[in-house]
Amino acid sequence: MIRLHNVERSYPLGRGQLFYVLRDIDLDISQGDFVSVMGPSGAGKSTLLHILGMHDHGWTGEYFFDETATHHLKAKERASLRNEKIGFVFQQYHLLDDLTVYENLDIPLSYRHYSKSERTALVGDALDRFQIVGKKDLYPRQLSGGQQQLVGVARAIIAQPKLLLADEPTGNLHSSQGEEIMKLFRKLNEEGMTIVQVTHSEKNASYGKRIVQLRDGWIV
C-alpha cells in the first residue's frame, strides 16, 4: 500500500549546511500491516510519520500510496488524497478545548464531502462504537486522559481512512489506559485497518506485527 524510496528530510543549519533528519528511507508497508516505529528521541520518528501523513512536503524522494506517486501530486490533490485515506492520532490528543466531544468528532467530517445526515450518522456510530455516547456533550477538560485519547482515536477513524497514523498515542497515559488504546488498535487492525504507530514501549510494539527501528534518521 505504501512504498517510500530514498526519502530524505533536512533542515538548513545555516552557512549553507544541511541537517538531515531522515536519510535514504526505503520502507514498504502493505495493506493490513501494523508497524511500530521505534528509536531514541530525536531519531526522526515523528518526522517520518508526518511525511506518511502528508502533513509535510519539504522532503525529497518517492512516496507511492496505492500506486499513486504522491511526490508528483499538487498540494491540493495530496490534501484530498490524505483526507480520503489517512487518519491521525496525536500524543497530546489535540482535542479542541472549546468544542464538545460530539463537535470534535465532527471536525474531520466537516472538511470532507459528507451530507449533514451522513455526518450525524457517522458521529453517532463512532460514539456508540467507542462507548462514549454519554460523554458527547462534555468538553475535553471534563474527560480523563484515556477518555480524551479514545475520542482522539475515534476522531482519527471517523472518516473511514485506510491508514491510521499514531504518534506515541499512549505517551501521556497511564499503562492501563495505554493498554486499552493498544487493544483498540489491534481490533481495528484485525478489521483491516493499516496502522503505523510510533512508540517507545516494547510492550506497545508487541501489539504490532513488525518494528521499524530509526536511529539518527536511518532505518536500522
Next chain:
Amino acid sequence: MRADLKHAFRMLVKAPAFASIAILTLALGIGANTAIFSLIHDLFLRGLPFKEPSRIVHLYNSDKARDLVDVAISAPRYQLYRDGQTIFDGFAAENSFAFTLTGLGDPVQIFGGRLTSNYFDVLGVRPILGRNFLPAEEETVDVALVTKNFWQKRLGGDPNVIGRSIILDGTPHTIVGVLPNMPAAWFGASPTAEVWTTKPFQIPGFSYAQIMRGSFFLRVVGRVKPGITIQQARAALPSLEQSYRAQHPNNIDSTLTTMLRTLPEDVTRNFRAGFVTLFAAVSFVLLIACSNVANLLLVRFSGRRREIALRMALGASRTSIARLFVFESLLVSVIAGAVGAFVTWHFVPLVPRMASNFLPLEANDATSLSIPVLVFTIGLSILTGLLIGIYPALQGSHADLVDGLKEGGRGTKGSLRQQHFRKILVGAQVALSVTLLAGAALLIASFIRLSQQNIGFRSQNLWTGAVTLPTSQYPDPSARQRFVEQALHELRRVSGLESATISGDIPLVGFSRYLYARGDRDVPPVEKRAIAPGHDVAPGYFKTWGVPLLAGREFNEHDSADGQKVCLISQAGAKEIYPGENPIGKSLLLAGLPWEIIGIVGDVRSVRVAEAPGMEIYRPWAQHNFPFVNITVRSNLKVDPVTRLVQSALAKVNPGLAIATPQTMDAIVAQALGQARLMTWLLGIFAGTALLLATVGIYGAVGYTVAQRTGEIAVRMALGAQANDVLRMIVRQGMTPVAIGLVVGLGSAFALGRLLGTQLYQVSPHNPVLLATTAILLAVVALIACLFPARRATLVNPMQALRAE
C-alpha cells in the same frame, strides 16, 4: 507606589514597539480632543470680556412671512423700547460702520461703529485711558473711542492721545478714550473693529425721514436688571412690540416681532452644531484609539502570566497586581497626553488663520497655553488610562498560580472570555468608524454640492475693493454719480484692467434690502410688503461680473438721475412675482415710487451660496445710491498690482480716498464656503484617522487570534482542513464583529443624521447611497485587514506547529 511606577516605566522601556504604538495611537486621540476642546474653550467657554456677559442680551427682529429672520432693529423701535422698557438696566445700540481715516499717512479704511453714548457702559467695558462717551455727545458731537491697538499702531502710543483729533470721513473727531482691544466674538475678527463714534441714528445717504420709517440697521443690546430672568425679559417683549405697532403702524418694520438671546448664546449659535459634531467625532477617534490600546494591553498583560503567577507565589494580592497594570496603562496614556498636547499647541494656532472670517477667534490668544485646556488634557489622559487599563488589568491578574507556572494548555476559559472582549472592541470600533465615516461622507458630499453650486457670476479674475465716500465731499446722489463717472473713466483708461464697474454692494459680502410691490396690482400696506436684496449698479456691471442679461436691456448712460426710473430684476424674481407674465415694461414700487422693469438678468447668489435664488432688484447708480462704493475690476493680474493700479486711478479723482479690503472674488467665494470647508476637512481627517485606527485594530485583533490559535489551526489542518477552509474560518470569525459593528454603526449614523442635518446642503442626512457606500468601504477595508492574518493562518505547517506545542 513609587516602586510600582518605576516598574511600570521599566516595563515600557523594555517594550519600545508596544510603547510607541500605544503612545502614538492615544496621542492621536487625546491630541484631537485637546485641539477641539481648546477651540471650544476659546469660542464657547472663555466668555466675553464684558461684565456678566450672560446678563447682556442681543435683540433681533423677525417676520417669517416676509422671509426676514434675525434682522437688525430700526432707530424708532430702539428709541421706543429704550423709553418704554422696565427690564433693562441699560439699553444701547450700535451701527457698525467703516470709516476712511485720513491725516495719518495714506488714507485707510478702518472699521468700528456708531454708538449710543452708553454702549460700552452697558457692556461693562472701561476705557484704559480717558472715558466713555457722555449722553450729551450722542447726537451732535464728533468724538471717538479707539482701541489699544489703534492707539499703539496708528498713533505710536502717543501719551497725549486723549483730546487728540483724528479725521474720519473728512471730519475731525476728538478722541475721548482708549479701550482695551475688543473681542472678535462680538466685534468680528476680520476686519477688526478699532474705532467708534457717536451719532448712531444717522446713515450717510439716508434722510431722517427714511430712517424714521423703520429701516433696520442697529445692533441693540440690553443689560437685564438684577433679579429679572431671561425668561421674564422675553415675556416683556410682546407689549413693547405692540406699542411700537400701535405708534408706527405704517413703518416698514411694524409687523416684525422681537426676540432676544444672551450674548454668549448669540456669538456661538452659528457654529454650535458644527462643534458638537466635531466633538463627537474626536470622542469617537479617542474611543477607537482606546479600544486599540486596550487590546494591546490585554495581549501584553495576559502574556505576563508567568510573571504574575510568580508575584502571587511570592505573596502579591490580586489588587496589587491589577494596580501594577493600571499604573502601566496610566503611564502610557499620560505620556500620550503630553505628546498629543504638544502637537496640538502647534496646530491649533493655525485654525484662527484659516477661519478668521467665520470663527471669532483671537489670533494671538489661541497660542497661549490656557489652564482649562491643560486641565482638560490631563483629566482626559487619566480617564483614558483607566478606561483602557481596568479590564486588561483585571483579566491579567486573574491568572491562577498553577496554570501560570506550568506552560501550555491551549484555549483556556480565560482566553475565551478575552476573545469575547476583543470581539466587542472590534465591533465597537467598527460602529464608531462607520458613524464617523458616514458623517464625513455626508459633509463631503454636501461640500461638493456647495462648491459646484452655480453662483451666477464668474468669480475668476475679479478684483474688488470698497471705498467709503466722505459725506462732506459727496453730500448727495448726484455728487456720488459724478464720482462714479470720473472713477470709471479713469479705471477704463488703465491698461491691464479688462473691464471695471462700480456698485453699492457685491455678492456674498453685504447687501441692502428693499421693500417692493407690483405697481400694477393693489399695493399692500408698507408693513406687509415683501423685501428683497437690492443693488445699485453702474453701467458695465453685468458685463464685468459675467451675469447674463436674459431679456430686455441693460442700464446705459441715458438712465440718468432725471430720466425715467428703471430697474432690472432677477430671473427667479420674475418667475416668482410675475408667474406666466412678461414683467418687462411693468412697474415695480420701490419706496413708494414706480420703477419700470426694463430687463431680466441671471440669478446671483448674493446673500449666501447655500441660499436658493429669489427676487433681486438692480437699479442704476445714477438714479439711486449711497456713499458706499465697491469697485470691481476684471483683470488677470494679481491682487497687489491691481490694487496699485486702482489706487492710482482713484487718486486722480480724489487723493483722499482709501481702498478697504482689496481682494479677489475667488477669495470671497472661498471664504463664503470656509466654514463648510473647514468642517469637511476636520471631519474628513478625523474619519480617516478613525478608519486607519479601526483597520489597525481589526488587523491586530484578528492577527492576535490567529497567533493564539495556531495550534488549533494546525490540528484542524491535520484533520483535513484545507487552506480555503482555514481562510474562511478566520475571515468569518474576524468579520462577525465587523458585521455587527456595521449594523450598529449605520443605525447610529442614521440617528445622528439629525445633528448634521442643519450643516448639509442639498444632501439628506439619511442618504442611502452614501450610507451604503460608507458601510461597503468599511467592510472592504475590514475584510482586507482580516485577510492578511487569515492568509498567514493558511500557511501554518501542522507538523511544525504541533511540534512547537
